[in-house]
Amino acid sequence: MNKKLVEMSILEFLDELGSDSPAPGGGSVAALSGALAAALGEMVCNLTIGKEKYADVEDEIKNILRDCKKIREELIKLVDKDTQAFNEVMKAFKLPKENEEQIEIRRKAIQDAFKNAALVPFETAKKSFEVLKLAKIIAEKGNKNSITDSGVSALLACSAVKAAIYNVRIYLSSIKDEHFVNDLNSQIKKLEEECETLYRETEEIVEKYL
């Protein structure tokens, strides 16, 4: 098995990303952006816990820290999962198509691979939205010396949601199952709107302290 993307050094990952291979691409970067947002949220939680000034919110912040860590782990898995799902699509396209039966098998494999590939960034979008929700509470209740870190966490979580949704949409454009497409389309539309609102609200909190 190849080295996992997240085990690469940042320099190696950037080289791999910039190369002429289409994967890793925007989907993996979306998940990484969400993971960076979660880790920044954890940092602010860690800089809040144990401070007398924030004793009132300590228990809540401890819970948020635990949630951020959990979601960070999930997003880390999605960095590699996104690239694997893309590679599965490419593999399906390479199936033989020499007779009717092969053509039908290939057609179905491609459609299945596209559906699976769309669900991976959808998962990234949902998890990154969770990070954004936590970033807002961290900005509200966490250490104000780190308010810009809470703000950057919200920014990157919001970008991760939007970036992941771009990737869902591009896969949806190749999927024939209308029910699947309509269902996912309405879910990502809702997610994108909620993300925009939540980000603006968090931005307002951060602006108060700048």
Next chain:
Amino acid sequence: MNKKLVEMSILEFLDELGSDSPAPGGGSVAALSGALAAALGEMVCNLTIGKEKYADVEDEIKNILRDCKKIREELIKLVDKDTQAFNEVMKAFKLPKENEEQIEIRRKAIQDAFKNAALVPFETAKKSFEVLKLAKIIAEKGNKNSITDSGVSALLACSAVKAAIYNVRIYLSSIKDEHFVNDLNSQIKKLEEECETLYRETEEIVEKYL
């Protein structure tokens, strides 16, 4: 000397980021986000060069690829530089303050460290804005099979600009030199507005292909 942040694996960097140490923080993440955006732009350039369909724009895309690479290198340096600049501020605060002379030396050292620390994310914001400009041209003229990657590049470049500006502003709030503060404030305000416009324009291009 410690290991450079960018030589860490992604997993190590995320652990370091999430720890209870305030550096690396949002400033380094801003620079990393800009570097990820540049690398994604490079990928789309690499997937455009050599394709017959894009022969007309090949020379222009080759130039953009070269520019993206150069800016990526600069942003990579800013990941570590941001954390170092923050640590210099912390060091200045630890200078002795036992007599008038020491207090004055310390006061000046802190102000100098703050100014230097504000200029680092300002550099990150400017470089990331350059990436956004390139991402727009890549979305317009580059390989349309990678349109979402161009979109994610623009998203992350825009977030990098905004995240870096948060960090400039928090340092500016501690700087007494009014001329320095006013000058930087007006420059980042302009940059933020231009970034917002350019991102919307790029988003419109991407939306046409989704």
